[in-house]
Amino acid sequence: MTPRTEQQPQMSVEEFEELERHAPETVRLEFINGRVQVKGVTDGNHDTIIAWLQRLCMQHRPELWLYGDRGMKVEEYRKGRARPDGVLAPFGFAKGHGDWSDAEGVLMAVEVTSHDSDTHQRDRVEKPDGYAAAGIPVYLLIDRDDCSVVVFNQPEDGRYRHEEKLPFGATVKLPEPVNITLDTEPLKEFAD
Numbered sequence: 001m002t003p004r005t006e007q008q009p010q011m012s013v014e015e016f017e018e019l020e021r022h023a024p025e026t027v028r029l030e031f032i033n034g035r036v037q038v039k040g041v042t043d044g045n046h047d048t049i050i051a052w053l054q055r056l057c058m059q060h061r062p063e064l065w066l067y068g069d070r071g072m073k074v075e076e077y078r079k080g081r082a083r084p085d086g087v088l089a090p091f092g093f094a095k096g097h098g099d100w101s102d103a104e105g106v107l108m109a110v111e112v113t114s115h116d117s118d119t120h121q122r123d124r125v126e127k128p129d130g131y132a133a134a135g136i137p138v139y140l141l142i143d144r145d146d147c148s149v150v151v152f153n154q155p156e157d158g159r160y161r162h163e164e165k166l167p168f169g170a171t172v173k174l175p176e177p178v179n180i181t182l183d184t185e186p187l188k189e190f191a192d
Helices: 013-021 044-060 119-133 185-189
Strands: 028-032 033-041 064-066 073-074 080-081 088-089 109-111 136-144 148-156 158-168 171-174 181-182
Touching: 013 028, 028 064, 028 119, 044 064, 044 088, 044 109, 044 136, 044 185, 073 119, 080 119, 088 185, 109 119, 119 136, 119 148, 119 158, 148 171
Parallel strands: 109 136
Antiparallel strands: 028 033, 028 080, 064 088, 073 080, 088 109, 136 148, 148 158, 171 181
């Protein structure tokens, strides 16, 4: 006799969005690879890194804005839902959008690692694939665990073809269409 394995019921995007609408404001949910994930609450260092990056983006590209925690439709056929720590897009990008925006017009998604058990799978594995599948040209990962900045670009067939990892303190060139150079020396003070 063959043992019976139970299949986990798949949640639809619509069911996830309904669940997310009713979640407490203190809980941030994402839907990646068909699984509901709880995104960790940020700490002061995390928020300061995003503010630092927002200021640099404004200085170099004043026509753009780094939107924080903007709900994004990601993955193939926009079946995933993510809340990147930052989304670089033209100012006014989110006007008229509901809770979740299509990736069209987004130049870069940004994540800053959190200190939780899901960080590796979520930020280093699933999100690059989801953002690439959505056609986001650049994914910037600020990895506080190993004090590095990882730039993913050239999305093709649901994957980024190019990845460059540099230590905190390095000069990091964000490729087209972002075209911003970051001096990451200030990130050294956030090394844990």
